[in-house]
Amino acid sequence: MQRIGELAGACGIKPDTLRFYEKNGLLNPVNRSPKGYRLYSEEDAQQLRFILRAKAMGFSLSDIRELLNIEASRSDWVCADVKGMVEAKVDELQTKIDEMIRLRDSLQTLADACCGGAESAIHCSILDTLETK
Amino acid sequence: MQRIGELAGACGIKPDTLRFYEKNGLLNPVNRSPKGYRLYSEEDAQQLRFILRAKAMGFSLSDIRELLNIEASRSDWVCADVKGMVEAKVDELQTKIDEMIRLRDSLQTLADACCGGAESAIHCSILDTLETK
DNA sequence: ATAAAGCTTGGAGTTGTATCCAAGGTCAAA
DNA sequence: TTTGACCTTGGATACAACTCCAAGCTTTAT
Structure with a gap:
């Protein structure tokens, strides 16, 4: 103990x-x-x-609560139940990943279009894009 | 108005x-x-x-506050400032993306190893893996 | 003229996952 | 024996970005 x-x-x-x-x-x-x-x-x-x-x-804590429930009485469940949870989580992650890749690419495009130099930001293409798309 | x-x-x-x-x-x-x-x-x-x-x-709201500051007096800043912010955000996103891909792949591996059938979960490989790695 | 819709403010509640705090009891070491 | 580390509880705080509420005033439509 x-x-x-x-x-x-x-x-x-x-x-x-x-x-x-x-x-x-x-x-x-x-x-x-x-x-x-x-x-x-x-x-x-x-x-x-x-x-x-x-x-x-x-897994979130509430997912884990559910997993623990299953774990506590495995015989009441079938593999499909568990696999379903895991696959749902994979899909959830995939959705988030896709969204974040979309954001990353947008930002990368924005960054690539900017000279990034010591020039004043008066004509900064990034700010221009955010200002008026 | x-x-x-x-x-x-x-x-x-x-x-x-x-x-x-x-x-x-x-x-x-x-x-x-x-x-x-x-x-x-x-x-x-x-x-x-x-x-x-x-x-x-x-961008988070506090990022946006910063962008608005820059936007409000563009001449006080240079392109590098703005591009730096955007690239920092790209890196931040990339880190999260990598982590989520890692999670997704782990889960996919877990799911792939499970029969996913109507068999009782008593011998479920997913639960076994979580129980003892 | 009246009711519905819209506006004001300050403040509370939401979600998820903790982390911290205060007041007090317990235990081990020097 | 005293100090310091550890434990208990209930409740507060944190973060982000809202969202909702109540009480009361204004505007608009019928």
């Missing part, structure tokens, strides 16, 4: 974050010491690592 | 947004009617369009 600071330190997060996850139903440490200190079991630590891995993959 | 609702409507935003921009120093309508209604001149409308265009290009 580890105390909150130990587990947090071991996982590179802060105790506050762990309490935050608890408040939001992501990770409920099973035990408390006689004086009320949270005590995390190896299973709790395992679950935290699950959360952090999912987060690193781009 | 247009009233707030007219200008907002014409630009596809809400009056509240215009007041928000004003409170945040992005757009101060020059005039008020005798009864205190905001009145926007064509220049104000022009500036709003500048703001909205910059926003559509991915």
Whole structure:
């Protein structure tokens, strides 16, 4: 059993974050010491690592809550459920990526058209473009 | 001179947004009617369009404040200043894009490894991966 | 003349993901 | 034994960019 600071330190997060996850139903440490200190079991630590891995993959905390639900009773679900979630997230990411590429390209075009020199910005093509498209 | 609702409507935003921009120093309508209604001149409308265009290009409101400062006294700046801002934003976007592509690819790999069928998720490779990497 | 639509202000609420703070209890080391 | 590190709780704060609300005034349409 580890105390909150130990587990947090071991996982590179802060105790506050762990309490935050608890408040939001992501990770409920099973035990408390006689004086009320949270005590995390190896299973709790395992679950935290699950959360952090999912987060690193781009899942939101509410996605993760859902994944944990599935994980908690795998037999109630089928592979298609899980794969569906992952693919939905891929699509979501793809949409954002496309949008950001669009923005990046617009900006790059803008930058390319600008001399970028020490000339006064009075005739700056970037500002002109923003002013009147 | 247009009233707030007219200008907002014409630009596809809400009056509240215009007041928000004003409170945040992005757009101060020059005039008020005798009864205190905001009145926007064509220049104000022009500036709003500048703001909205910059926003559509991915600039944050604080970026836009900076661009407006430059725009307001172009002669105090050189092209390099402006181009620098745009290129910094391109880099910022690129960093985010790279990160999101990394996430997308990880998730795609995860999805590809899953049968995605009607089988119980008991042996789901996605959950297994998140559980123990 | 009256009702609906529009305007004003100050301030609160939203979303997501934490992070920080204060007041107080506990524990280990020097 | 005292100091300092750690723990508890509830609640405040942060960020971005709005969005909404209430109470009250003005303008417009019928």
